[in-house]
Amino acid sequence: MLKKFVVHLWANKNFGWRMARICVLLGACLLGYVMLFEDSFIYFPSKYPEGVWEREPTRAREGQIVAGIEDVQLTAADGVRLHGWYCTPRVGRAGGAFEPVEARTTLLYLHGNGGNISHRYDFINELVRLPLNVLIIDYRGYGKSEGRPSEEGLYMDARAAWDYLTTARGVPASQVVIFGKSLGGAIGVDLATKVEACGLVVQSSFTSIADMAGEVLPFVPTFVIRTKMDSLSKIASVSCPKLFIHSQADEIIPYRLGRRLFDAARPPKQFYEVKGAPHNLTNEIGGAPYYEALRAFINSSCNAELR
Secondary structure (H helix, E strand, O other): OHHHHHHHHHHOHHHHHHHHHHHHHHHHHHHHHHHHOHHHHHOEEOEOOOOOOOOOOOOOOOOOEEEEEEEEEEEOOOOOEEEEEEEEEEEEOHHHOEEEOOOOOEEEEEOOOEEOHHHHHHHHHHHOOOOOEEEEEOOOOOEOOOOOOOHHHHHHHHHHHHHHHHHHOOOOHHHEEEEEEOHHHHHHHHHHOOOOOOEEEEEOOOOOHHHHHHHHOOOOOHHHOOOOOOHHHHHHHOOOOEEEEEOOOOOOOOHHHHHHHHHHOOOOEEEEEOOOOOHHHHHHHHHHHHHHHHHHHHHHHHOOOOO
């Protein structure tokens, strides 16, 4: 049957050419669609009022450390206004009052490609207990920030957050750790090539957008993808201490991409594997050992004294 069908196609050249033209047209339409809507495959922002924004507790148990939240407004180099939270540790005292907890080190938190900062509150609450100050921003187009996300735009947003910490807040660069999760890992790597942070944490991240596209859209040639986020070509120029965190159970960003990025980095560097953790549950599954690994890295990299 197959032989007869092939012979029929060969004999009917007009039909064969029509089919070829249809296939080419469909392929061109598919590539055009991917190019036109590329950003929608990469960024999944939740705009305000999506999320839970009334997060700051008014009371706490005695001895309980919680995050105090201060709204901050930043402006990127191109004039886009951004919103973030500056979070500091506070401990509950008798009667429900709060008392500040000293934290010498500040973590600049660059989140992933979905949601907004309000979805990261539980993780922030764990970070401040190390204790750390935490600055988390929403990229342009996310949460309460203006604009629309783009690769160069997100790089500018991260730089605006760095400048806010080191200039407006007066935090020494030697006491700032850059923490990038998933897509934020690529933003963090880019920022770390331009500034002198005391440490860089890259959690559940990738080598490049082209490599990720090869995983989720293998039929799309990489030359049509405009967004690069090529951490692999940048990581060797990051001189500060680096901690890479990933899980083989990550169902979104393959573990091998995280390992490849680690292998391309130059010392000082560490790799910490969290067993059995899906992409968005790394810290929950990792539990106390995960936070101890963070604490140890920050202590050694920033000469901190996290308890």
